[in-house]
Every structure is written in structure tokens, then in C-alpha cells.
Amino acid sequence: MDTTQLYDALGELIYAVAKVDGLVQDTEISKLKEVLENHPWSNEIKWSFDYENRKENTPDEAFAKALQTCKDFGPSAEYAFVIEVLQAVSEASDGTSVQESGLIDRFQQELTGYFQRQ
Numbered sequence: 486m487d488t489t490q491l492y493d494a495l496g497e498l499i500y501a502v503a504k505v506d507g508l509v510q511d512t513e514i515s516k517l518k519e520v521l522e523n524h525p526w527s528n529e530i531k532w533s534f535d536y537e538n539r540k541e542n543t544p545d546e547a548f549a550k551a552l553q554t555c556k557d558f559g560p561s562a563e564y565a566f567v568i569e570v571l572q573a574v575s576e577a578s579d580g581t582s583v584q585e586s587g588l589i590d591r592f593q594q595e596l597t598g599y600f601q602r603q
Contacts, residue, residue: 486554486557486558488526489529490554490558491554491555491558491561491563492526492529492530492533492563493529493530493532493533493554494533494550494551494554494555494558495530495533495551495563495567495570496529496530496531496532496533496534496535496536496537497533497534497537497547497548497550497551497554498547498548498551498552498555498567498571498592499517499530499534499567499570499571499574500533500534500537500538500542500544500547501537501544501545501547501548501551501588502544502571502574502575502585502588502589503517503534503574503575503585504537504538504543504544504547505544505582505584505585505587505588506582506584506585509538510577510578512577512578513574513575513577513578515577516573516574516576516577517531517534517570517574518531520569520570520573520574521570524566544588548588548591548592551592552592552595552596555596556596556599559600560600564596568589568592568593571585571589571592572589575589
């Protein structure tokens with residue numbers, strides 16, 4: 486699996502968290518652009534986020550796809566970065582919702598649990 490697929494998955498995951506409470510807010514998109522501004526793969530991550538948003542995929546579909554890709558890719562330092570991005574994006578629109586917080590926690594727990602069992 487190549488690195489491009491990982492960054493596509495991170496865009497899908499960010500979309501899932503932004504969408505899980507019903508609607509991707511403009512403030513969430515603005516925050517995403519801001520936090521990705523200096524990341525070397527920002528265009529790939531943002532493209533994937535925008536693709537999921539245009540297709541209006543469900544958060545569950547995007548989350549499942551992203552989680553499986555991350556498991557297949559293996560451990561990466563980028564996961565800590567994406568957690569920071571997820572938290573920043575979720576806080577951008579009236580604070581983090583219960584659904585957003587739950588999805589972020591689920592990602593951390595499922596991915597960590599998977600790697601610990603390997």
C-alpha cells in the first residue's frame with residue numbers, strides 16, 4: 486500500500502467526523518484548510534475530504550473505509566497528527582458534538598486495539 490492511499494483515508498476519516506452530526510459546516514472546512522496549510526500532503530487529504538463530501542457518502546461508510554485502510558497500512562506517526570486535525574475540525578462548529586467525540590474515540594480505540602493484537 487502506498488502513502489497516497491493513507492492520505493486519502495485520512496481525508497475520508499476527517500469527512501466522517503465532520504459529517505457524523507448531520508452536516509459538514511463551512512467553519513469545519515475552513516478549519517481543515519487552516520490546519521492542513523503546511524502539511525506536505527494537504528492537497529491529497531483535502532481532495533479526499535472534498536470527494537466524500539460531493540458524493541455525500543455516509544459517515545459510517547467513510548469511517549469504515551478509512552479505518553480499514555489505516556489497518557492495512559500499518560502503524561504511522563501520521564495517526565497522531567490526524568487525531569489533532571479531527572479534534573480541531575470537530576471543535577470548529579459550536580464545539581465538539583457527542584457524535585464527533587464518539588467517532589474520534591472509536592477510531593483511536595479500534596486502531597490501537599488492532600495494532601496491539603498484531
